[in-house]
Amino acid sequence: MKDVAREAGVSASTVSRVLTGATRVVPAKRAAVERACKKLGYHPDGLAAALRNRSSQSVGILVPDIENPIFPAVIRAAEHELALAAVDVVLCDADNDVAVEARRLDTLLRRRVDGLLVCPVHREHSAPALRAAALRVPTVQLDRYALTDVDFVGTDQDSGMRQVVEHLRDRGARTAVFVGGYRGMSSLTERAQAFERACAEHGIAARPTVDVRFPDADNGRRHARDLLARGGLPDAIACASDELAFGLLVELRAAGVRCPEDVLVTGHDDIPAAGYMELTSVNQSLPDKGREAARLLRHQSSSPRQVRLTPTLVARTSTARPSPAYAAAGPAAEGSHG
Amino acid sequence: MKDVAREAGVSASTVSRVLTGATRVVPAKRAAVERACKKLGYHPDGLAAALRNRSSQSVGILVPDIENPIFPAVIRAAEHELALAAVDVVLCDADNDVAVEARRLDTLLRRRVDGLLVCPVHREHSAPALRAAALRVPTVQLDRYALTDVDFVGTDQDSGMRQVVEHLRDRGARTAVFVGGYRGMSSLTERAQAFERACAEHGIAARPTVDVRFPDADNGRRHARDLLARGGLPDAIACASDELAFGLLVELRAAGVRCPEDVLVTGHDDIPAAGYMELTSVNQSLPDKGREAARLLRHQSSSPRQVRLTPTLVARTSTARPSPAYAAAGPAAEGSHG
DNA sequence: CTGAAAGCGCTTACAG
DNA sequence: CTGAAAGCGCTTACAG
Numbered sequence: 001m002k003d004v005a006r007e008a009g010v011s012a013s014t015v016s017r018v019l020t021g022a023t024r025v026v027p028a029k030r031a032a033v034e035r036a037c038k039k040l041g042y043h044p045d046g047l048a049a050a051l052r053n054r055s056s057q058s059v060g061i062l063v064p065d066i067e068n069p070i071f072p073a074v075i076r077a078a079e080h081e082l083a084l085a086a087v088d089v090v091l092c093d094a095d096n097d098v099a100v101e102a103r104r105l106d107t108l109l110r111r112r113v114d115g116l117l118v119c120p121v122h123r124e125h126s127a128p129a130l131r132a133a134a135l136r137v138p139t140v141q142l143d144r145y146a147l148t149d150v151d152f153v154g155t156d157q158d159s160g161m162r163q164v165v166e167h168l169r170d171r172g173a174r175t176a177v178f179v180g181g182y183r184g185m186s187s188l189t190e191r192a193q194a195f196e197r198a199c200a201e202h203g204i205a206a207r208p209t210v211d212v213r214f215p216d217a218d219n220g221r222r223h224a225r226d227l228l229a230r231g232g233l234p235d236a237i238a239c240a241s242d243e244l245a246f247g248l249l250v251e252l253r254a255a256g257v258r259c260p261e262d263v264l265v266t267g268h269d270d271i272p273a274a275g276y277m278e279l280t281s282v283n284q285s286l287p288d289k290g291r292e293a294a295r296l297l298r299h300q301s302s303s304p305r306q307v308r309l310t311p312t313l314v315a316r317t318s319t320a321r322p323s324p325a326y327a328a329a330g331p332a333a334e335g336s337h338g
Numbered sequence: 339m340k341d342v343a344r345e346a347g348v349s350a351s352t353v354s355r356v357l358t359g360a361t362r363v364v365p366a367k368r369a370a371v372e373r374a375c376k377k378l379g380y381h382p383d384g385l386a387a388a389l390r391n392r393s394s395q396s397v398g399i400l401v402p403d404i405e406n407p408i409f410p411a412v413i414r415a416a417e418h419e420l421a422l423a424a425v426d427v428v429l430c431d432a433d434n435d436v437a438v439e440a441r442r443l444d445t446l447l448r449r450r451v452d453g454l455l456v457c458p459v460h461r462e463h464s465a466p467a468l469r470a471a472a473l474r475v476p477t478v479q480l481d482r483y484a485l486t487d488v489d490f491v492g493t494d495q496d497s498g499m500r501q502v503v504e505h506l507r508d509r510g511a512r513t514a515v516f517v518g519g520y521r522g523m524s525s526l527t528e529r530a531q532a533f534e535r536a537c538a539e540h541g542i543a544a545r546p547t548v549d550v551r552f553p554d555a556d557n558g559r560r561h562a563r564d565l566l567a568r569g570g571l572p573d574a575i576a577c578a579s580d581e582l583a584f585g586l587l588v589e590l591r592a593a594g595v596r597c598p599e600d601v602l603v604t605g606h607d608d609i610p611a612a613g614y615m616e617l618t619s620v621n622q623s624l625p626d627k628g629r630e631a632a633r634l635l636r637h638q639s640s641s642p643r644q645v646r647l648t649p650t651l652v653a654r655t656s657t658a659r660p661s662p663a664y665a666a667a668g669p670a671a672e673g674s675h676g
Numbered sequence: 677c678t679g680a681a682a683g684c685g686c687t688t689a690c691a692g
Numbered sequence: 693c694t695g696a697a698a699g700c701g702c703t704t705a706c707a708g
Contacts, residue, residue, distance in 0.1 A: 001701060011679045016703055026677065043474070046448040047389050048701035051684050056385060058428075058449075066410045069610075076404050076431050088445050090396075091429035093414050107426055110384040111396075136381070217614070246614040272407075273611035276555070276584040339685060349695045354687055362693065386685035389700050 001044075007036035019044060050112065058088050059115040059297060060108035062101065063142075066093045069243075069271040070286055071119070074142065077290030078117055085298060087114065094121050096214075102129035109136060115297040120146035122184045140296045143289065144186045149304045153293040154187065156308040160282040161194035162201070163313040164238050164266050167280070169202045171264055171321040173235035177207040179223050179248065180215050180240020180268075188215060188240045191268065195238055207234055215240050220247025228255050233263050236319075242267035242274045242281055249277070249318070264319045278317035285309060339382075345374035357382060388450065396426050397453040397635060398446035400439065401480075404431045407581075407609040408624055409457070412480065415628030416455055423636060425452070432459050434552075440467035447474060453635040458484035460522045476638050478631045482524045487642045491631040492525060494646040498620040499532035500539075501651040502576050502604050505618070507540045509602055509659040511573035515545040517561050517586065518553050518578020518606075526553060526578045529606065533576055545572055553578050558585025566593050571601050574657075580605035580612045580619055587615070587656070602657045616655035623647060 005012045010029050017023045018033045025033075036042070050056040059082060063071045079089045090113060094101035101121045108116065116133055119142040120126035126146040133139060134150045141152040168176055176199060181192035192209045199206035210226070212219045220243065227233060228251075239245035245267035252259060259265050267274055270283035292307050343350045348367050355361045356371045363371075374380070388394040397420060401409045417427050428451060432439035439459045446454065454471055457480040458464035464484040471477060472488045479490040506514055514537060519530035530547045537544035548564070550557040558581065565571060566589075577583035583605035590597060597603050605612055608621035630645050 012701090013679060013681095013703080014677090017678085020703080022703085024677065029678085044448055045389070045450060045701050046445075047385050047394060047450050048684090049703075051383070051385050051389055051686090051700090052702045052704085054684070066414050069407070069410075072404045072407075072410055075429075079431055080433075088449075089429060091413075091427065093417055095418075107384075110382055111426075112383060112385050217610070243610075246611075250614060272555070272581075273584075273614060276588060276611060276615055350685090351687080351695060351697095352693090355694085358687080360687085364693065367694085383685050386700090387687075389684090389702090390686045390688085392700070 001042070003040055004033065004036045004042050007040060008032040055114055056112045057086060058090055058111070058113050059117060059294075060090045060092065060105075060111070060113040062092045062094055062104055062108065062116065062118040064094050064096050064101070064119055064121045066091070069273070070143070070269050070284070073286035074290035074293075077287035078294040079290075081291045081294035082298075087298075096121055098122055098125040098129070101126060105129050105133045109133060113137065115139065117142050117293050117297060119143045122146070123186050123189070124184070138297055138300050140293045142293050146186075151296045151301075151305050151307075153289055153296060153307045153309070155284050155289075156310045157187065157190040157194040158197065160268070160284075160311040160313075161191060161238070162198045163311075164282060165195065165198035165202050165204060167313055167315060167319060168236040168238070168264055168266070169204055171236075171260075171319055173204060173264055175205045175207065175234035176236040176238060177210060177227070177234045178238050178240070179210040179212065179220070179227075180244050181209040181211045182213070182215065182240070183211075185215075191240050205234075212240070212244065215244045217243045217247030217250075220244040220249075221251040222247075224248040224251035224255075228252070228257070233257065236264040236266070238266045238268075240268055242269050242271045242277075242279060245279055245281075245318075246273065246277060249279070259318050260320050264321065266319060270314050274314070274316070280316045280319040281314050282311045283314050284311045339380070341378055342371065342374045342380050345378060346370040393452055394450045395424060396428055396449070396451050397455060398428045398430065398443075398449070398451040400430045400432055400442055400446065400454065400456040402432050402434045402439070402457055402459045404429070407611070408481070408607050408622070411624035412628035412631075415625035416632040417628075419629045419632035420636075425636075434459055436460050436463040436467070439464060443467050443471045447471060451475065453477065455480050455631050455635060457481045460484070461524050461527070462522070476635055478634045480631050481627065484524075489634045489639075489643050489645075491627055491634060491645045491647070493622050493627075494648045495525065495528040495532040496535065498606070498622075498649040498651070499529060499576070500536045501649075502620060503533065503536035503540050503542060505651055505653060505657060506574040506576070506602055506604070507542055509574075509598075509657055511542060511602055513543045513545065513572035514574040514576060515548060515565070515572045516576050516578070517548040517550065517558070517565075518582050519547040519549045520551070520553065520578070521549075523553075529578050543572075550578070550582065553582045555581045555585030555588075558582040558587075559589045560585075562586040562589035562593075566590075566595070571595065574602040574604070576604045576606075578606055580607050580609045580615075580617060583617055583619075583656075584611065584615060587617070597656050598658050602659065604657060608652050612652070612654070618654045618657040619652050620649045621652050622649045 005015045018025050018030045092104040098121050115138040145152045178195040182188040267279045267281040270281040274281040343353045356363050356368045430442040436459050453476040483490045516533040520526040605617045605619040608619040612619040
C-alpha cells in the first residue's frame with residue numbers, strides 16, 4: 001500500500017480512502033491511485049483490515065457432518081444471505097464428535113469470526129463448549145439445540161409429525177411406530193414426542209418409539225430386521241430421517257414386505273433422494289432455515305429467540321393408498337394427494 | 339496480551355513465547371503467564387498472528403455447488419488432511435456461476451489463504467480468474483480442470499468407462515449410448531470420449547453421445563423422454579452422473595420400460611443414493627480425492643502434477659443380468675459380480 | 677479534501 | 693532465558 005501511495009504521489013491515507021470509498025477524494029488523485037494499483041498489481045490485505053477494524057467480516061458455520069445431506073442446502077442458503085452483507089463463511093465439520101467440535105469452535109474464535117452458526121453434535125455434551133463460545137460472539141443454533149437461552153432456528157416438529165400422522169390415518173393406518181428417537185439430538189427427541197402426541201390425538205395406536213444410535217441407513221436396516229424379527233408389523237412406520245427410511249425400505253424389500261401395500265413408510269427432511277425413492281417425507285425448507293439463521297446473526301437481540309419453521313408433507317408412493325373418503329371414487333384420486 | 343504480560347509480571351515477548359512454545363521459558367514465568375491467561379480470560383488473536391507471520395494457516399476450497407453430492411465427501415476429507423497441519427478451510431460456493439466464482443476467488447485471496455483447492459465451474463470460462471489466482475498462491479484443481487499447467491487431481495476416466503463398458507458387454511449389451519457429454523466440464527468430456535473408445539475396443543455399437551446442459555436429475559428425465567420418443571432404445575444407457583441416471587430411471591419407469599429387464603443403466607460417482615436406488619455406478623473414492631488434493635497443496639512442486647485416481651465399478655441391480663458365461667449356471671451368480 | 681501519526685495484536689531478530 | 697523495539701498492512705481520528 002505504501003508502494004501504491006508513493007507511485008501515485010499521495011499518502012497511504014488517501015490510498016486507503018479510495019479503496020474503502022469511505023470519504024470523498026478528488027477525482028485526479030483517485031485516478032492516480034487506481035492507476036498505481038493496476039500498475040503494481042496491488043492486492044489489499046483483508047487480515048490487516050480486520051485487525052484494525054476489529055471485525056473479520058466472516059462467520060463460522062460448524063456442522064456435525066457435512067456429508068449429512070441436510071446441511072449443504074442450509075449452508076449454501078446461509079452463505080448466500082451472508083454474502084449480501086459481504087460476510088463470508090468459514091466452514092468446519094465436527095466429525096460427529098464433541099471433542100473435535102470443541103476444537104473447531106476454538107479455531108473459529110481464534111480466527112475472530114464475527115458470529116457462529118452451529119448445529120450441535122450432542123444435546124448435552126456439546127453444551128459446555130458452545131456456552132463458552134456463545135459468551136464471546138453472537139451465536140445461532142441450527143436445527144438442533146444444546147442451549148435453551150441462545151438463539152435457535154429449527155423445525156416445528158409438532159406440525160410436521162401431525163401432518164404425517166393425519167396422512168397415515170387417512171391412508172387407513174390404525175397402528176404405527178416411530179423409528180429414530182435419540183436423546184442426543186433435540187430434533188429427533190422432539191419428533192418422537194410429537195409423533196406420540198399426534199397419534200394420541202388421532203386415535204392411532206402408537207407402539208413404543210424405537211431408539212436409534214444414529215439416524216442413518218445402516219440403523220434403518222438394523223431396525224427393520226428387528227421389527228421383522230419381532231413379527232406383526234404395524235400399519236405404518238414413520239422414520240426420523242430419510243436415510244433411516246431408505247435403509248428400512250431396502251431391508252423390507254429384501255424380506256419380501258411390500259411398501260406401500262403391506263406397510264406405509266415415511267421419512268423426514270425430503271432430501272433429493274427421497275424423490276427418486278418415491279418416499280413420502282417432510283420437507284423442512286432447508287434454504288429457509290439457513291437464511292433465517294443468517295438473519296438472526298445479523299440482527300442481534302438481547303433476549304434469545306426461537307424460530308420454528310413450519311414443514312410440509314410431501315406425499316409419494318411409499319404411502320400411496322386410497323383414503324377411506326376416496327375409496328368409493330376409486331384409486332385414481334391418489335396422485336392429487338398431499 | 340499486554341494485560342497478560344503485566345499481570346504475569348513479564349514482557350509481551352515472553353507471553354508470546356510461552357503461547358507459541360517456540361523457545362524455552364523458565365517454568366516459573368511460564369506458569370505465571372498461564373495463570374494470568376486463565377485469570378484474564380485471554381484469547382489469542384489468530385488474525386494478528388497471521389498478519390505478522392505472513393501466513394493465515396488456512397486454505398480456500400471453492401466448489402461450483404456444495405449441493406452437488408460429490409463435494410461434501412471431498413471437502414470433508416480435505417479438511418481432515420489439512421487439519422493434521424493445523425490448517426483450516428474457508429469454504430465457498432460458486433453457485434455454478436463463473437462471475438460468482440471470480441468474486442469468491444477474490445475474497446479468498448484477500449483473506450490471504452495460503453492455498454486454493456478449486457473445482458472450476460467451467461472449463462473455459464473459469465480459466466482467466468483461476469489463472470490469476472494460481473499466479474498468487476498454490477492452487478490445486480479438483481475433479482475438473484480449466485488450466486493444464488496447474489496441479490490437478492481427478493479420475494482416470496478411461497479406466498472407469500472401460501469397466502462400465504466391459505460390464506455391459508458381459509451382460510450382453512451390443513448397443514449403448516452415453517448420456518451426459520458436456521464440454522463445460524472436463525470430467526464429463528473425458529468420460530464421453532473414454533466411453534466411445536471403450537465401446538470401439540469392445541465391439542459395442544455406441545450411438546452418438548447425448549450432450550446435456552447439466553448433469554442433474556431434470557436433464558436425466560428430459561433425455562429419457564427424448565430417447566423414448568426417438569424409439570428403439572439401445573441395450574444399455576451409461577450416464578455421466580448418478581443424478582442423471584436417477585432422473586432417467588424415474589422417467590423410464592413411468593413409461594413402463596423396465597430396468598434391468600429392458601435396458602441396462604449405469605450412473606457415475608456412486609453417491610449414497612445409488613446404493614438405495616440399486617444403481618450400478620462408478621466409485622471415485624471421493625475421500626481419496628480430497629486427501630490427495632490437500633497433499634499436493636502441502637507439498638508443492640515446481641512442475642505441474644496431474645494425479646488420476648483409479649475408480650472401481652460397483653455392480654447393482656440396474657445392470658443385473660446373467661452374463662453369457664454364467665447363463666448355463668443360472669442367475670444365482672449375479673450377486674458376486676463387479 | 678488530505679497527510680502524519682497512532683495503533684489493531686501479534687512475533688522475532690537483536691542485544692543483553 | 694528475556695526485554696525493548698520494530699513492523700506485518702491496514703484505518704481513522706486529528707489537525708490542517
